[in-house]
Amino acid sequence: MKPSHVIALLLLLLNFLLTACSSTSREKEEVTPDAKDHTVLAVLWQQNAAEYRALCYQAFNSAKRKIQRSGLSDQPLALITDIDETVLDNSPYSGMQILYDRAFDREDWIEWGLQKSAKALPGAVAFFRYADSMGVEVFYISNRYEEQLAETLENMAALGLPNADAEHVFLKTNSSEKQSRRDRVLEEHHVLMYLGDNLSDLSSVFDGQGTVQRNLLVDELAEAFGDRFIVFPNAIYGDWESKGIYESGRDWTDTQRDSIRRAKVVSYK
């Protein structure tokens, strides 16, 4: 082979290698997922699907029948409800996360709360006012930050929700677990039911459990749903994702989370 041919061949090889390297790094850039792209359909579902509205009405109708069936009690009657995605619809916060590529961020969440513009879930205001009119005291136990109390109460009061005051709204202080706050209500009330979009809103047996155990416990407690436990749909976020899909791992990168999600999809082939 002539020396000029060898040089040409080497240049061709070099060019090939450079092209291969640059396209690999470009592909890597392209597949790095945005923090919340995977929630687009869930957010659209909550904001658009008539089926979502129907499920909310179905839940509140079950809750109303529970009150209608309630008998006499020595103690005053009460119910305990979560707030986010059970009373208030925060999907505009989730929408912002998608459009601005934002993972959950405390300051963003507080900014959204300060808007005081969360709408009530379909059927929520009518149901809680009905409970109030029937002498059932409404207690709200939420893991919103305690510093969000004032704007949360204002948002709720503006919607016409009953018991929107500091004696009935218990936000998160130093722990996400809700049983100690439920116990405060249980000391002097007969609690008819618990309402929430997250199983830990209903009972501490679900706290910290992964996917398999959560499903087993739900099967064991099947009779309670629609009766003592009223569950609301939330396909955007919850323990089903953080403790279930990601198994409580907090330090995964967006790419790792994407891999974990894909690895857990069940396919027939």
Ligand SMILES: [Mg+2]
């Ligand atoms: Mg909630």
